Amino acid sequence: MSENATPDPYANPLVFGQRLQILRTRKGMTRDQLGGLVGKSGSWVKGVETGRLGTPKLEMILQIAEVLRVRDLADLTGGPSMQVHLFSGPxxxxxxxxxxxxxxxxxxxxxxxxxxxxxxxxxxxxxxxxxxxxxxxxxxxxxxxxxxxxxxxxxxxxxxxxxxxxxxxxxxxxxxxxxxxxxxxxxxxxxxxxxxxxxxxxxxxxHPHAIGVAAWLATQAHRDAGPGHFDAADTVNLDTLAYLEPLLPDASDDVLAITGALTFEAGYTAARRGETGTAWRYWDQARAMAERLPETYYHPVTSFSKAIMGAHAVTVAVELHQGGESVRQAAAADAVTIPSRPRRARHRIEEARGYQLDGQPDVALATLNQAHEAAPETIKYNGYAKRIVLEEAESKSSARRRRASELAVKLGLLAA
Structure with missing residues (x-):
């Protein structure tokens, strides 16, 4: 190419920062939003994207992959495919x-x-x-x-x-x-x-119950698609609550339960946004609805019940990045048995996230083992669990690396 020719922007492989910017933009996320979700500033994200700062360590790369729902770490790193598929299992x-x-x-x-x-x-x-x-x-x-x-x-x-x-x-x-x-x-x-x-x-x-369940699942699908879809999640969620709430005085237990489940989901989305007061306000409202249900009631689809509210409190605290609060809520919730094996495994995973946030990685790994014992197929498809395992497999502690590696084998993370 002559020195006067237009440079080919694709002549060299994309570096980490360029890949990050593409993936962030595709998700409709600002630098400040991404930075806030991984505990950094918007200027830090800009520094990485522009090359002023170097490629982060694996722990931070995995956090970014979690937020952006990256299926393969190679999409971020540009290296060989790691076949991790954090939020899209095999x-x-x-x-x-x-x-x-x-x-x-x-x-x-x-x-x-x-x-x-x-x-x-x-x-x-x-x-x-x-x-x-x-x-x-x-x-x-x-x-x-x-x-x-x-x-x-x-x-x-x-x-x-x-x-x-x-x-x-x-x-x-x-x-x-x-x-x-x-x-x-x-x-x-x-x-x-x-x-x-x-x-x-x-x-x-x-049918009110059928409408509520479908909306509950649609809300989750929108929210799991990333911050750019949080408004869509809220629209489905809050519109359905407005439809169901006038029916509550004469509602069956199932309709009351799906309304409570949707109320919590509104708090879950608020927690993902970092809206602390709103998140806990919805959790309080959902708990009040759970208290109106029979002691042994357990919703067959959402698991909404009195027994689940402690687990929901752990989730809110974790999504708000409140490590100490999530551990406190986990201790309070642990005395209650969750009947559903997959829902119990999911709760253990949320607890593990809380323990890792609180600087207790060994307890986090032990809790993930409990999740595996409850329902191996739940943890196998859970990106949060896989992220913790991969991070701790890089630990400076040889004993912790060994425990994390053993769990990675159970989850199939080392498969080709």
Whole structure:
């Protein structure tokens, strides 16, 4: 190239700062927002992006990957693929069958659809199996293809308005179950198809509980897409609360519970934004709703109950980066048993995040082992857990490195 020619901006590989700027911009996040979420300033982010500051250490790279939902650390570092997929786990063996069932369009069949009551009984068994099985993805992945097909068929064959609305309510809940399976797997488009179809089916059902559950899951999908989608999460969440709250004086336990779950979700999103007062205010409101539920009540989809509020308090404190408060809340919540194995594992992961924030990495690793014992398929697909393990595998303490490495093997992080 002559000295007068226009330089090729792609002649050299992108450096870390350039990659960071591209990924941050793609997520619709400002430098100040990213900096605040990783405990740095906006000027620090600018320094890294412009090359004034060097590439951060692995611990900070993993925090950035967590915030930006980077699937492969190579997207940030430009190095060889590490196959970490922090927030998108490995594709489950049953993913293809579930995807095929979601994508099917049963317009021509001579088979008679099961009744809505029959499908509802199968759903109840599926939710029960999900809560009790350590390999819950395998369990519900085996049930979903037939459930999806039968529920779609029931809607198509409904002969009256009430029958069709009842079938749509069941179909919406089937899609809710499917969203638990599809979440954190390498098919974001499938996740959104499931979430959107669940919302449509719930609206068609005109059933408050079905509408609440679909909105609860859509809120999570928007929030997990990153800060640029927090407003969308709030819109779905708060609009649905406005619809449900007038129904509460005469509501069933299930409708009260989904309203409480949505109330907490509003606090969860506020915590992600760093809005401390708003986050705890919503948590207080959700706790008041939980207190109105029977002592042994446990919502089959959201796990909302009296027993879950302590776990929710840990989550709020962790998202607000309040290490000491999260540990205090974890100690208070630990006396309560969470019936659902995957939800119990999720709580242990949140506790581990709190212990790491509080400077107790050894306790964090021990708590992650407890999460693995409760539900291996929960921790395997959880990006927060994987980040902690990878960070501690670089620890200066040989004993801690060994414990982290052993857990990394259990999670499949070292697989090629």
């Amino acid at each position: 594709g489950h063996p049953r993913l293809a069958a579930v995807r095929a069932a979601v994508d099917a369009f049963p317009v021509a069949t001579q088979r008679e659809a099961p009744s809505a009551a029959h499908l509802q009984a199968r759903l109840a068994r599926a939710w029960s199996a999900r809560h009790s099985a350590p390999n819950h993805r395998e369990v519900i992945g085996s049930l979903l293809p037939n459930l999806i097909g039968d529920a779609q068929l029931a809607v198509r064959q409904a002969e009256s308005g009430p029958q069709r609305r009842a079938a749509q309510a069941v179909l919406a809940e089937v899609y809710s179950l499917a969203q638990f399976f599809v979440a954190y797997q390498p098919d974001a488009a499938l996740l959104w198809r499931v979430a959107e179809r669940g919302l449509v089916a719930a609206q068609e059902s005109e």
